[in-house]
Amino acid sequence: MGLATLKIEDLPHYTYDDYAKWEGRWELINGIPYAMAPTPAKKHQWLSAKIAAQLVHLLKNCGNCRTFMPVDWQITPDTVVQPDVLVVCDENIEGEKLETPPVLVFEILSPSSERKDRVIKYQLYQDAGVKYYCIVDPENQGAEVFQLRGNEYQEMSLDQEGKMTFHLGECSIAFNFGELFKE
């Protein structure tokens, strides 16, 4: 018994207003729902917390830039994502969603999110103008960092101390990736 193939015009096409009513953890990309893991694994949460803690500390004197983890970022009316940790500058903290691109985004890989993080979101963030995109890999205890040059990402290397300097406009911070994987 064959089932008819789904045609392009049969694909769902939701917007932020639909998304806001859904229960559970979802993202929306080009109008299509993507489920997030119900509650990310402990390792994932711990890494998220450490990244955010380090950023809050480093940004203390960078008056205009803030860390959020996670928050709804509406890229277009039909694309809403929740990066694991992000830094946005010159943004007030009122309202439920972010509508301007963050300057720095971290995604922490999980087994089910690899394609989404490495391919789909890589493209989304590149096109949306996110200056720095970091993919953190808990399994291999490493991170890949991409910087926007023109309108494409290029990979950057960590310095000898395992740090990376991010220039966020009015301030620069030296983020220590090695710290993330110490127990």
Next chain:
Amino acid sequence: MGLATLKIEDLPYYTYDDYVKWEGRWELIRGIPYAMVPAPAVKHQRISNKIAYQLEELLKNSRNCNAYLPVDWEITEDTVVQPDNIVVCGENIEEEKLTIPPVLVFEILSPSSARMDRLIKYQLYQDAGVKYYCIVDPENQGAEVFQLKGSEYQEMSEDQEGKMTFHLGECSIAFDFGELFKE
């Protein structure tokens, strides 16, 4: 700032095992999530109740056939739907889900579900071998009834009393659609 188009291989692909973990009201078609209206309108619910009530009465003496309100029907591993009202003959539903086609399915139209009910589900139910598919329209106070002839649906007409006879294997029932719209 253009966003890259979503490629086929980037579409999400979920199965029943993912589906059961989701919160909220969802269906799954060919691996893609479709949101259901959070709480169907009052009119929708009243009609569903009346259908269920009439079916219970008509099936009172049937040993083999039972009527159900929405249950998870797993058509294939990557397609799970929740029709508004169904009749299943010959098998009791496993606790969590139905895995054989119902003999009779009712879907009650809502403003946002027309395309889903008239096209996508029409095709799904036809291919899955659902003998009778009824699309009930609360706005226009009418119903379209389709019967499987060979492998395609053909529309059926009500008899002079406004009833439709469904042959469910060991028994036949005369369903009164007019009843659904009386207050």
